[in-house]
Amino acid sequence: MPDKIFKQFVAIKESTDDDNTAVAAISTDSIDRDKEVLVPKGVNLDNFNKNPVVLWAHDYSSTPVGSTKKYGVKKGRKIIKAKWEWADTDKALEIKKLWDGGFLNAVSVGFIVSKSHEPTPDDIKKTPEWAEVRRVIDEWELLEFSIVPVPANPDALAGIKELKLSDATQKELGIVEETTVFVEKETEETNNENTEIEVKEKESVIVTAQRILVPHRPVKKRRFVRIVINPKEVSSEAIKMLKGRIY
Secondary structure, eight states: OOOOEEEEEEOEEEOOSSTTEEEEEEEESSBOTTSEEEOGGGEEOHHHHHSOEEEETTOTTSOOSEEOTTTOEEEOSSEEEEEEEEOSSHHHHHHHHHHHTTSBOEEEEEEEEEEEEOOOHHHHHHSGGGGGOSEEEEEEEEEEEEEOOOBSOTTHHHHHHHTOOOHHHHHHTTOOEEEEEEEEOOOOEEEOTTOOEEEOOOOEEEEEEEEEOOTTSOOOOEEEEEEEOOTTTSOHHHHHHHHHHHO
């Protein structure tokens, strides 16, 4: 069986009167990063229509976040358009908020290639931009499409946090988790012969541990540690203690 291929597109959204539906072009005839063209009119929807679900990040083990069963997927000469109904689940509600708010604009189609060819001189003469194209996928079978966890832009992260999403969804979006630990020097009090009390001021050392998760790609987690200290005021013993807490 041919390998399944995934290609990501920036969805071309359309407005809809029904609050619980979404409409978008999920694939186009543009040249992608692989220097390939996925011809919209060459798509085969037979198998997709048997189970017309919308997934989150190609996660086959989780409940779908939507379905095109009521509305369908339509192919055209330049685009493939889908209209779906959002599922009635907590996860789907979170994805819907991100989608409607403009924080997520990317979709990814999973498909199998049936027929393809390298651009011919005649193709290039007809479509000059194909001069740099490696392959034209003329016929292909759509298996599923997913909304993928790629924020629209880095500045959108602040707005995403305001939506109060679950920890799991924030991790999938690659939002940086930050944990701050405060370590203070102990207060020392001493009584001298004149019964005066000497109190040393407390000083805080901030340690920030960050874990950055890369979305939509199975990678090993990496941890980064930033220690903010004044080396003149913090002893080597304190630094060792801090390292012990982090590691």
